[in-house]
Amino acid sequence: MGFREDLAVLRHRDVRVFISARFISILGSTIAPVALVFAVLDVSDSASAVGIVLAARSIPNIVFLLIGGVISDRLPRHLVLVVANTVSGLTQGLAATLVLSGHATIWQLAAIEAVNGIAAAFVMPAMTGILPSIVERAELPQANAIAGFARSAAMIGGGAVAGVIVGLTGPGVGLAVDAVTFLIAAVLLSSLTIPRIERAATSMLTDLRDGWSEFVSRQWVWVIVLAFGLLNLIFTACYQTLGPVIADRTFGRTGWGLVSACFGAGLVASGIIMLRLKPRYPLRTGMLGMLLTVPVMLCLALFPYTWAMAIAAFLLGVGFDIFGISWETALGQHIPIEKLSRVSSYDMLGSFIAGPVGQLTVGYVAAVVSVKAVELYGAALFILITVITLVVPSVWNLRRVDV
Numbered sequence: 001m002g003f004r005e006d007l008a009v010l011r012h013r014d015v016r017v018f019i020s021a022r023f024i025s026i027l028g029s030t031i032a033p034v035a036l037v038f039a040v041l042d043v044s045d046s047a048s049a050v051g052i053v054l055a056a057r058s059i060p061n062i063v064f065l066l067i068g069g070v071i072s073d074r075l076p077r078h079l080v081l082v083v084a085n086t087v088s089g090l091t092q093g094l095a096a097t098l099v100l101s102g103h104a105t106i107w108q109l110a111a112i113e114a115v116n117g118i119a120a121a122f123v124m125p126a127m128t129g130i131l132p133s134i135v136e137r138a139e140l141p142q143a144n145a146i147a148g149f150a151r152s153a154a155m156i157g158g159g160a161v162a163g164v165i166v167g168l169t170g171p172g173v174g175l176a177v178d179a180v181t182f183l184i185a186a187v188l189l190s191s192l193t194i195p196r197i198e199r200a201a202t203s204m205l206t207d208l209r210d211g212w213s214e215f216v217s218r219q220w221v222w223v224i225v226l227a228f229g230l231l232n233l234i235f236t237a238c239y240q241t242l243g244p245v246i247a248d249r250t251f252g253r254t255g256w257g258l259v260s261a262c263f264g265a266g267l268v269a270s271g272i273i274m275l276r277l278k279p280r281y282p283l284r285t286g287m288l289g290m291l292l293t294v295p296v297m298l299c300l301a302l303f304p305y306t307w308a309m310a311i312a313a314f315l316l317g318v319g320f321d322i323f324g325i326s327w328e329t330a331l332g333q334h335i336p337i338e339k340l341s342r343v344s345s346y347d348m349l350g351s352f353i354a355g356p357v358g359q360l361t362v363g364y365v366a367a368v369v370s371v372k373a374v375e376l377y378g379a380a381l382f383i384l385i386t387v388i389t390l391v392v393p394s395v396w397n398l399r400r401v402d403v
Helices: 013-045 047-074 077-101 107-134 137-169 171-190 203-217 219-249 253-276 284-302 306-334 337-352 355-368 371-391 391-399
Strands: none
Touching: 013 047, 013 077, 013 107, 013 137, 013 171, 013 219, 013 253, 047 077, 047 107, 047 203, 047 219, 047 337, 047 355, 077 107, 077 171, 107 137, 107 306, 107 337, 137 171, 137 253, 137 337, 203 219, 203 337, 219 284, 219 306, 219 337, 219 355, 219 371, 219 391, 253 306, 253 371, 284 306, 284 355, 284 371, 306 337, 355 371, 371 391
16 A cells, blocks of 8 residues: 555545644644643742642543543534633633733642643543544544644644743743644634434433443453553653653753653654554554653653653654554444443543542652652553553454454
């Protein structure tokens, strides 16, 4: 199959519009975490404060995920995304205003992030169901790979811009840029035409129960989700929370922006590979890719230098994208479309529920056992959990659907 055939799925207008909206939104969202963390550090130079603000987003996000899944299966998914992106644009605009004016406090930033977390609870399940709604199952690996490539390109641009903005102009401008990108994405998403899915009128409790039955009926789904509940705890603690703190004390904020850009470069490289590779066993490939997360934790512990972190972040991006494309393809091909958002919400709930624990506790744990020890133990546990997950037969043997 030639390169032109790999891009054939772009003949669909809605695919082009959706990928464009996703690109713009992720471009801003890649800048936002860098800007937010350093905005918090400007107010309170504390890893615990960073953890509090990040958890303020994560906890409401987790609480509302199941509702987001039900709503996304009931209503037109693109309109759910329009409302959620609009809310996020307005809240990020408020955060930017507070930071730029010098009046931001930790509790204000935490409250704003809580609203953003609720909005994101609707975005993620709705987003999962868009591409399977507008392309054939056989085209889904292509569509996911192209969407992953666009996401990766956005993360490279966002990471590079984040380093410049935060390093030269401050975090407030970064939050303002994120607000604008959310609003542009909302406008684009409003023009999508998604086929309506006919379904019987049922209660929310019935919808949740049906989604749960679909979720637990497939061992490979709940095994992966259980594993990622632990893997995300480790990753949010070691990389997302401690990473910027270590950077601020060693190789600097601009260096952390460069690291974010290299993470995006890894995503792009992986997207190109996955566009042509289309693995026959997606979960086997995806979980092996997750082992590429380990070098970044080792570098934070032993080699906190820009060049070492840049290489590790590139590998991190490769591994993340291999898993992300493989997982989205597996869900989109094997889960009924009318239940996909609900299954995705259970997936996200289980995968992210322990994240706030890592965000809230890692600062205190690091103060007791040292930052280095946290990173090294995190790397070891990450390897162990990944290997255990791989030996589950339903994970190892799940096959791609070709028709």
